Amino acid sequence: xxxxxxxxxxxxxxxxxxxxxxxxxxxxxxxxxxxxxxxxxxxxxxxxxxxxxxxxxxxxxxxxxxxxxxxxxxxxxxxxxxxxxxxxxxxxxxxxxxxxxxxxxxxxxxxxxxxxxxxxxxxxxxxxxxxxxxxxxxxxxxxxxxxxxxxxxxxxxxxxxxxxxxxxxxxxxxxxxxxxxxxxxxxxxxxxxxxxxxxxxxxxxxxxxxxxxxxxxxxxxxxxxxxxxxxxxxxxxxxxxxxxxxxxxxxxxxxxxxxxxxxxxxxxxxxxxxxxxxxxxxxxxxxxxxxx
Amino acid sequence: xxxxxxxxxxxxxxxxxxxxxxxxxxxxxxxxxxxxxxxxxxxxxxxxxxxxxxxxxxxxxxxxxxxxxxxxxxxxxxxxxxxxxxxxxxxxxxxxxxxxxxxxxxxxxxxxxxxxxxxxxxxxxxxxxxxxxxxxxxxxxxxxxxxxxxxxxxxxxxxxxxxxxxxxxxxxxxxxxxxxxxxxxxxxxxxxxxxxxxxxxxxxxxxxxxxxxxxxxxxxxxxxxxxxxxxxxxxxxxxxxxxxxxxxxxxxxxxxxxxxxxxxxxxxxxxxxxxxxxxxxxxxxxxxxxxxxxxxxxxxxxxxxxxxxxxxxxxxxxxxxxxxxxxxxxxxxxxxxxxxxxxxxxxxxxxxxxxxxxxxxxxxxxxxxxxxxxxxxxxxxxxxxxxxxxxxxxxxxxxxxxxxxxxxxxxxxxxxxxxxxxxxxxxxxxxxxxxxxxxxxxxxxxxxxxxxxxxxxxxxxxxxxxxxxxxxxxxxx
Numbered sequence: 001x002x003x004x005x006x007x008x009x010x011x012x013x014x015x016x017x018x019x020x021x022x023x024x025x026x027x028x029x030x031x032x033x034x035x036x037x038x039x040x041x042x043x044x045x046x047x048x049x050x051x052x053x054x055x056x057x058x059x060x061x062x063x064x065x066x067x068x069x070x071x072x073x074x075x076x077x078x079x080x081x082x083x084x085x086x087x088x089x090x091x092x093x094x095x096x097x098x099x100x101x102x103x104x105x106x107x108x109x110x111x112x113x114x115x116x117x118x119x120x121x122x123x124x125x126x127x128x129x130x131x132x133x134x135x136x137x138x139x140x141x142x143x144x145x146x147x148x149x150x151x152x153x154x155x156x157x158x159x160x161x162x163x164x165x166x167x168x169x170x171x172x173x174x175x176x177x178x179x180x181x182x183x184x185x186x187x188x189x190x191x192x193x194x195x196x197x198x199x200x201x202x203x204x205x206x207x208x209x210x211x212x213x214x215x216x217x218x219x220x221x222x223x224x225x226x227x228x229x230x231x232x233x234x235x236x237x238x239x240x241x242x243x244x245x246x247x248x249x250x251x252x253x254x255x256x257x258x259x260x261x262x263x264x265x266x267x268x269x270x271x272x273x274x275x276x277x278x279x280x281x282x283x284x285x286x287x288x289x290x291x292x
Numbered sequence: 293x294x295x296x297x298x299x300x301x302x303x304x305x306x307x308x309x310x311x312x313x314x315x316x317x318x319x320x321x322x323x324x325x326x327x328x329x330x331x332x333x334x335x336x337x338x339x340x341x342x343x344x345x346x347x348x349x350x351x352x353x354x355x356x357x358x359x360x361x362x363x364x365x366x367x368x369x370x371x372x373x374x375x376x377x378x379x380x381x382x383x384x385x386x387x388x389x390x391x392x393x394x395x396x397x398x399x400x401x402x403x404x405x406x407x408x409x410x411x412x413x414x415x416x417x418x419x420x421x422x423x424x425x426x427x428x429x430x431x432x433x434x435x436x437x438x439x440x441x442x443x444x445x446x447x448x449x450x451x452x453x454x455x456x457x458x459x460x461x462x463x464x465x466x467x468x469x470x471x472x473x474x475x476x477x478x479x480x481x482x483x484x485x486x487x488x489x490x491x492x493x494x495x496x497x498x499x500x501x502x503x504x505x506x507x508x509x510x511x512x513x514x515x516x517x518x519x520x521x522x523x524x525x526x527x528x529x530x531x532x533x534x535x536x537x538x539x540x541x542x543x544x545x546x547x548x549x550x551x552x553x554x555x556x557x558x559x560x561x562x563x564x565x566x567x568x569x570x571x572x573x574x575x576x577x578x579x580x581x582x583x584x585x586x587x588x589x590x591x592x593x594x595x596x597x598x599x600x601x602x603x604x605x606x607x608x609x610x611x612x613x614x615x616x617x618x619x620x621x622x623x624x625x626x627x628x629x630x631x632x633x634x635x636x637x638x639x640x641x642x643x644x645x646x647x648x649x650x651x652x653x654x655x656x657x658x659x660x661x662x663x664x665x666x667x668x669x670x671x672x673x674x675x676x677x678x679x680x681x682x683x684x685x686x687x688x689x690x691x692x693x694x695x696x697x698x699x700x701x702x703x704x705x706x707x708x709x710x711x712x713x714x715x716x717x718x719x720x721x722x723x724x725x726x727x728x729x730x731x732x733x734x735x736x737x738x739x740x741x742x743x744x745x746x747x748x749x750x751x752x753x754x755x756x757x758x759x760x761x762x763x764x765x766x767x768x769x
Contacts, residue, residue: 191401
């Protein structure tokens with residue numbers, strides 16, 4: 001927002017990172033390890049087709065960390081989570097649900113700030129012209145989920161139905177996964193699905209970006225606030241690198257190109273965050289598991 | 293009336309353009325059919341290729357989602373392909389599972405997942421009919437894996453643009469060909485009209501000849517002599533002049549014949565007048581000598597009266613016969629009797645017996661002058677042909693419609709030429725060998741619309757029927 005003010009912070013942070021990296025290089029990693037690019041995983045949380053955003057983010061992180069950064073995309077949450085847990089990625093932007101599932105193997109790096117809070121909600125949406133209220137009206141629907149490892153796109157609805165002593169298989173006539181929140185919106189807007197479980201943040205942002213598509217849907221149910229999909233690192237990743245990535249993200253709001261990226265993401269910034277932010281998701285998981 | 297509408301009676305200036313127009317219509321219809329058939333074939337081939345490419349693209353992308361029966365992925369494929377095939381305009385696209393339920397549709401709101409597929413989407417009916425009145429046809433593609441059917445794609449394609457092209461082509465052909473047909477018909481009319489104009493003018497002159505006025509075409513109206521029309525016109529003129537001269541000659545000859553006849557009868561009359569003259573003089577002398585004797589005087593007076601009456605009758609008959617043309621009086625019984633006086637002397641001179649039957653009664657509405665000329669010519673002919681002591685029978689009768697004149701003789705019969713000259717009355721042919729007497733008879737027969745019947749030999753028996761003159765009838769004939 002204020003480049004004049006942001007620059008000193010930015011420079012000083014880079015200096016810190018550079019120093020940290022130098023110390024780390026001497027202490028633990030081999031030269032070859034330091035030479036390989038930092039691998040940063042992205043789940044299809046958001047605009048999976050936005051090539052420009054990915055390129056900008058890659059460039060920003062590379063510049064800030066002082067090492068080449070390569071963004072890694074996969075079709076499902078599962079693939080990214082597995083790569084992360086198996087130390088094949090240094091860090092990844094994952095969903096709160098995989099973070100909870102793999103809490104022991106993962107370390108929290110940063111949490112995005114959406115509307116000034118590290119929180120978001122899960123929506124259940126239906127076609128815009130459908131006149132129905134409450135979750136009960138969706139019984140017998142063809143329902144579109146986003147991903148089996150998505151909190152908002154699967155777990156939240158599973159947990160909600162568990163509260164009604166139902167499961168997706170018993171409550172809905174048919175369900176399918178679209179592997180993308182945008183696809184859930186497309187499926188519901190086109191009529192392929194009667195209703196869908198979608199990330200509230202994605203739905204809100206897409207209403208701005210693709211109003212024609214999103215206007216074909218409306219929100220039928222809104223969950224309570226939950227921890228925003230975080231950036232996590234594998235437990236074995238060098239803490240210096242982890243810290244550098246965290247600083248790069250947290251410093252994004254203080255950097256002009258970082259703010260451009262945040263603008264594209266409709267985010268306010270990143271904060272360090274606390275693992276307990278995701279306790280409510282853990283609760284949902286527990287509830288869903290209890291019901292089967 | 294119907295005959296008048298027969299195309300044979302239409303003017304050539306109408307028939308020729310009509311034939312051109314019909315030919316053009318025929319050619320245009322044949323050409324249009326060839327063009328439209330070719331267009332239909334090309335469109336069908338293009339449609340097959342486009343829909344084939346569309347279905348090929350879809351089936352490749354849909355293979356995996358159909359095997360896994362994934363509605364979202366199947367829909368995603370259909371949705372992404374929606375605008376990628378600009379030549380194909382699908383209205384409905386269905387991905388159908390082997391149990392005939394919908395896995396995914398381009399319009400899932402109308403064809404939701406699990407819906408029983410519509411009838412037309414289930415069965416591949418082969419080559420689509422691009423003339424379908426609904427403007428939509430179904431195309432199909434079966435999806436197979438290892439020889440087993442795993443599903444199918446059925447798409448209803450909007451072909452209204454194809455049909456629109458056909459309609460536009462059809463109307464364009466119709467418009468252009470119609471305009472060309474009209475143009476050529478008009479040109480045909482113009483050309484034929486111009487070509488035929490001299491012929492039509494000549495035809496007009498020839499038509500006037502039918503009314504008896506064969507007049508040459510004036511010099512200023514003659515086309516140049518080196519043209520076909522010019523030659524024809526000049527030949528016509530030459531013929532018209534020759535015929536007019538021949539007509540004039542015949543009239544002159546007829547007049548001469550009449551005058552010769554007059555001379556002959558003048559001498560006959562003189563003879564007839566001379567015969568009683570001796571008796572009359574005797575009677576005069578008897579009165580002179582025995583005028584005092586009342587008996588002789590009376591006898592002489594009676595003789596005088598009889599002789600003078602005979603002379604008067606002959607004179608009167610001669611006057612009537614030779615009074616000339618122009619009289620339009622109806623025939624009376626007295627006219628027939630007058631003829632008798634003229635004939636009797638001739639019969640007597642030739643020593644013939646004349647049988648005279650006049651049953652005309654009060655007369656008949658036929659021209660007296662024409663009848664007398666006709667009868668006199670024929671009966672004189674009969675007398676001339678009869679051998680001495682022969683018998684000539686003259687008979688006149690009438691009924692409600694006509695006068696019947698019969699004349700028979702015991703001569704050798706009419707020569708063939710004379711017979712055909714009489715029988716061809718109306719042909720206006722004057723045969724040089726038949727004599728003017730019979731030519732005059734022919735003309736009168738024609739003028740009176742009379743019919744003639746000739747019997748013999750042996751002898752000659754001629755019967756003529758002269759219909760009563762009715763207003764308009766003669767002119768119509």
